[in-house]
Amino acid sequence: MATVDLKDVRKTYPSGVEAVKGVSIAIHDKALCVLVGPSGCGKSTLLRMIAGLEAITDGAIAIEGKVVNAIGPAERDIAMVFQNYALYPHMSVYDNMAYGLRNRGTPRDEIDRRVRATAKTLELDHLLKRQPRELSGGQRQRVAMGRAIVRNPKVFLFDEPLSNLDAKLRGQMRVEIKNLQRALGVTSVYVTHDQLEAMTLADVLVVMNAGVVEQIGAPLDVYERPETTFVASFIGAPPMNLLPVAALPSSITSAAPAGAATLGFRPEDGTFSDHSEQSQLSLAAEVEGVEPVGAESFLYCRHADNRLILRASGRTTVEPGARLAVTIAPEKMHWFDGEGKRLS
Amino acid sequence: MTPRVVFPNKILPYLLVAPQLAITAIFFYWPASQALYQSMLREDPFGLKSSFVWFANFRKVLADPNYLNSLKVTAIFSVSTAAVAMSVALLLAVMADKVVRSRGLYRTLLIWPYAVAPAIAGMLWLFLFNPSIGSLAYLLRAAGIAWDPLLNGTQAMVLVVAAAAWKQISYNFLFFVAGLQAIPKTLIEAAAIDGAGETKRFWTIVFPLLAPTTFFLLVVNTVYAFFDTFGIIHAVTGGGPGKATETLVYKVYNDGFVNLILGDSAAQSVILMVIVIALTAVQFRYVERKVHYG
Numbered sequence: 194m195a196t197v198d199l200k201d202v203r204k205t206y207p208s209g210v211e212a213v214k215g216v217s218i219a220i221h222d223k224a225l226c227v228l229v230g231p232s233g234c235g236k237s238t239l240l241r242m243i244a245g246l247e248a249i250t251d252g253a254i255a256i257e258g259k260v261v262n263a264i265g266p267a268e269r270d271i272a273m274v275f276q277n278y279a280l281y282p283h284m285s286v287y288d289n290m291a292y293g294l295r296n297r298g299t300p301r302d303e304i305d306r307r308v309r310a311t312a313k314t315l316e317l318d319h320l321l322k323r324q325p326r327e328l329s330g331g332q333r334q335r336v337a338m339g340r341a342i343v344r345n346p347k348v349f350l351f352d353e354p355l356s357n358l359d360a361k362l363r364g365q366m367r368v369e370i371k372n373l374q375r376a377l378g379v380t381s382v383y384v385t386h387d388q389l390e391a392m393t394l395a396d397v398l399v400v401m402n403a404g405v406v407e408q409i410g411a412p413l414d415v416y417e418r419p420e421t422t423f424v425a426s427f428i429g430a431p432p433m434n435l436l437p438v439a440a441l442p443s444s445i446t447s448a449a450p451a452g453a454a455t456l457g458f459r460p461e462d463g464t465f466s467d468h469s470e471q472s473q474l475s476l477a478a479e480v481e482g483v484e485p486v487g488a489e490s491f492l493y494c495r496h497a498d499n500r501l502i503l504r505a506s507g508r509t510t511v512e513p514g515a516r517l518a519v520t521i522a523p524e525k526m527h528w529f530d531g532e533g534k535r536l537s
Numbered sequence: 538m539t540p541r542v543v544f545p546n547k548i549l550p551y552l553l554v555a556p557q558l559a560i561t562a563i564f565f566y567w568p569a570s571q572a573l574y575q576s577m578l579r580e581d582p583f584g585l586k587s588s589f590v591w592f593a594n595f596r597k598v599l600a601d602p603n604y605l606n607s608l609k610v611t612a613i614f615s616v617s618t619a620a621v622a623m624s625v626a627l628l629l630a631v632m633a634d635k636v637v638r639s640r641g642l643y644r645t646l647l648i649w650p651y652a653v654a655p656a657i658a659g660m661l662w663l664f665l666f667n668p669s670i671g672s673l674a675y676l677l678r679a680a681g682i683a684w685d686p687l688l689n690g691t692q693a694m695v696l697v698v699a700a701a702a703w704k705q706i707s708y709n710f711l712f713f714v715a716g717l718q719a720i721p722k723t724l725i726e727a728a729a730i731d732g733a734g735e736t737k738r739f740w741t742i743v744f745p746l747l748a749p750t751t752f753f754l755l756v757v758n759t760v761y762a763f764f765d766t767f768g769i770i771h772a773v774t775g776g777g778p779g780k781a782t783e784t785l786v787y788k789v790y791n792d793g794f795v796n797l798i799l800g801d802s803a804a805q806s807v808i809l810m811v812i813v814i815a816l817t818a819v820q821f822r823y824v825e826r827k828v829h830y831g
Binding site: 244245246265266267271272273275276277279281282283292293296297340344 | 721723724726727728729730731732733734737741742745746748
């Protein structure tokens with residue numbers, strides 16, 4: 194049962210910068226937990242603290258129920274995949290994968306068996322004698338994965354492992370990582386700034402901002418019920434539309450709970466029709482740009498001084514400059530207070 | 538690849554490289570050829586006439602037990618100097634890499650000895666270890682060591698090696714610090730997670746990745762020990778006691794400019810040139826193969 198528990202973890206750098214301001218997360222055994230947030234939100238620092246590469250200023254990190262604050266990275270029984278892969282450039286693929294096992298005194302034939310078995314599952318068996326510089330980006334990524342898997346650790350840590358790959362390969366590797374993690378059943382923590390990666394990979398999604406956790410939950414729950422305006426605007430592409438209540442017609446704001454300052458709705462939840470069908474319950478919006486992406490089109494609109502994005506499925510006949518009447522079903526409306534907190 | 542530049546004018550390219558060629562010819566090829574020519578001449582005792590003797594000087598030099606001794610001294614001196622200078626510099630660089638606060642100051646201070654002229658460095662060491670006035674010599678004797686580099690050849694060798702290495706450490710340190718900084722931090726972190734302790738990390742990750750730097754310094758230090766240590770030896774021991782610290786370069790000077798046996802001296806410098814060319818070629822051919830660039 195390799196659980197990872199973070200209790201009020203804090204990190205303050207000697208310069209006085211507070212990178213992580215009290216984060217508590219409980220990760221279940223075999224779960225894939227994704228930490229997502231903009232750069233500088235403290236997600237990588239948090240991962241490095243779990244790895245033992247960064248000292249913990251305050252709070253406690255426990256792996257399998259055992260507090261590891263004072264334990265070095267080697268004894269935590271974790272494996273990490275780095276953004277730049279961190280393959281040892283002077284060692285062959287085989288030696289890269291065998292290095293960790295050798296350091297732990299695994300018998301020679303056992304190392305050989307495990308390296309070859311891992312190489313086979315990752316389709317690296319024909320590359321074992323190569324040096325990292327002779328591999329493509331995708332292959333290097335696989336070797337980095339292999340180096341983590343071969344040790345059979347309690348926890349996998351991924352630090353933006355796909356951000357150096359091109360879009361197509363990234364999609365492929367995303368699926369592969371998910372399948373591998375399921376098959377191996379190893380508890381994992383995955384850091385990314387890509388919300389699509391976060392949504393598709395996570396069992397548990399942790400949205401971070403400025404050193405604090407904004408929301409923890411299953412990806413679709415987070416998508417459907419963002420707790421803050423930050424989560425609302427960070428999760429989902431394109432992001433949720435956020436309009437100040439003051440700019441809305443009273444017919445709409447009458448449905449708002451007390452203290453509401455912002456209305457949010459997803460681009461796909463705003464139904465629109467021609468301007469002439471403007472009713473009391475709709476918003477007037479002027480189309481500024483149209484972005485067809487194939488299966489859907491995004492309309493970039495303006496309501497008073499606020500921008501909003503609408504989604505139309507398939508091709509759309511709407512042209513820039515058109516005026517629309519946008520209607521939002523009351524159950525699709527998200528209301529937030531002045532501090533950006535959700536009002537239910 | 539950038540396309541080849543073609544000059545429309547046939548003479549211009551030669552004119553452009555002419556200054557460089559002239560400098561190389563005047564200051565390198567001409568003296569080198571003079572040395573080669575002179576190594577085949579024999580002067581009469583009064584310097585009135587010289588006769589061309591082909592390779593007689595070389596035969597004489599190579600049969601001279603003093604010369605063979607000097608060869609041995611040079612080998613011991615160069616290997617020890619390069620080894621001491623490089624290992625101490627590497628140790629200091631690894632330590633400096635760990636310093637978090639005022640790391641710049643620490644490095645600057647370690648680079649200073651390089652700015653000291655060889656003869657001055659030699660004098661410093663001479664004063665420190667002079668058996669009659671040296672403060673450190675006094676301490677050594679107090680510790681029960683019969684310290685007298687003026688009489689003991691081994692101790693004289695230790696002294697010149699220390700002085701020569703001391704001066705080169707700064708230079709090596711600088712390169713090792715740069716080399717260490719070029720190793721990505723994540724590699725060290727990955728090795729730490731892979732269960733390698735600090736010593737193991739150094740020998741399996743850091744040291745192999747420093748190989749290009751180490752190799753470069755090996756070449757530079759060998760050449761330094763061969764040629765640039767004349768000032769130190771001249772100031773500290775003058776080649777003595779006996780001929781215990783008389784390196785090839787020092788012997789060239791001694792035979793040529795002190796004893797005025799110009800033919801022998803020239804023959805020795807030609808041999809020296811061949812030795813260094815051969816050493817460098819060997820280093821590039823065999824050692825470089827084991828070096829991983831990038």
